[in-house]
Amino acid sequence: xxxxxxxxxxxxxxxxxxxxxxxxxxxxRAGFGDLRxxxxxxIQHLLREPHSVGELSKLLGVSQQAVSKTVxxxxxxxxxxxxxxxxxxxxxxxxxxxxxxxxxTARRVRDRLDRRLLRxxxxxxxxxxxxxxxxxxxxxxxADAVKARRVPxxxxxx
Numbered sequence: 001x002x003x004x005x006x007x008x009x010x011x012x013x014x015x016x017x018x019x020x021x022x023x024x025x026x027x028x029r030a031g032f033g034d035l036r037x038x039x040x041x042x043i044q045h046l047l048r049e050p051h052s053v054g055e056l057s058k059l060l061g062v063s064q065q066a067v068s069k070t071v072x073x074x075x076x077x078x079x080x081x082x083x084x085x086x087x088x089x090x091x092x093x094x095x096x097x098x099x100x101x102x103x104x105t106a107r108r109v110r111d112r113l114d115r116r117l118l119r120x121x122x123x124x125x126x127x128x129x130x131x132x133x134x135x136x137x138x139x140x141x142x143a144d145a146v147k148a149r150r151v152p153x154x155x156x157x158x
Contacts, residue, residue, distance in 0.1 A: 012133070019113060026109040032102045034077050042070055043079070043095065043103065044149045050094035052085060059150065074099070 006014075020037050027035055045051060045059050053071060057064040071093050074080040079099040085092045095103070118126045137143050145151050 008136070012136070022113060023106065023109050026112070027102070027106060030105050030109070032105060035079070035102060039070065039074060039079075040106075041151070042067070042074070043099065046080070046093065046095045046099070047103065047149075050083060050085075050092035052090050052092055054090075056093065 003011075024035070024037065027033070041060060042056060045056055051059070053064050053067050056071070057067045060067060071080060075082065075093075077098075078096055079102060080093050081096045081099075082091045082093055084090075121129065134143075137146065142151070
């Protein structure tokens with residue numbers, strides 16, 4: 001396959017796929033090898049405040065069963081904790097100390113990747129690339145979803 005013949009949308013997709021693989025590899029080396037890309041879609045909603053499984057289900061656009069399964073997995077791995085909600089019947093999910101450590105580590109890893117790409121492209125090309133990608137994101141109607149942390153996972157919705 002000739003990379004010069006690929007469309008911009010294909011190139012953007014492939015760069016995203018391989019940058020996420022690189023990040024997950026670095027996260028694994030940092031002691032967070034049990035995290036998957038899909039976990040980030042749930043974790044992002046717990047950065048500011050705890051949520052119930054039902055709230056997370058609505059935010060993610062997936063079934064409560066799917067959220068419960070992921071919450072159980074991340075709780076067993078030590079990334080999440082449960083706490084009582086305002087209603088005795090509702091339990092809230094929040095990031096644990098290990099969960100916060102993973103978020104901080106992921107941010108550092110992504111910063112390192114950005115610095116690597118900046119060195120490769122140079123300031124002018126990297127700035128132009130970022131501007132172009134932001135423009136395309138707005139053109140495709142994704143800017144508001146990114147700002148609201150409501151980016152679909154791209155996986156089949158349950």
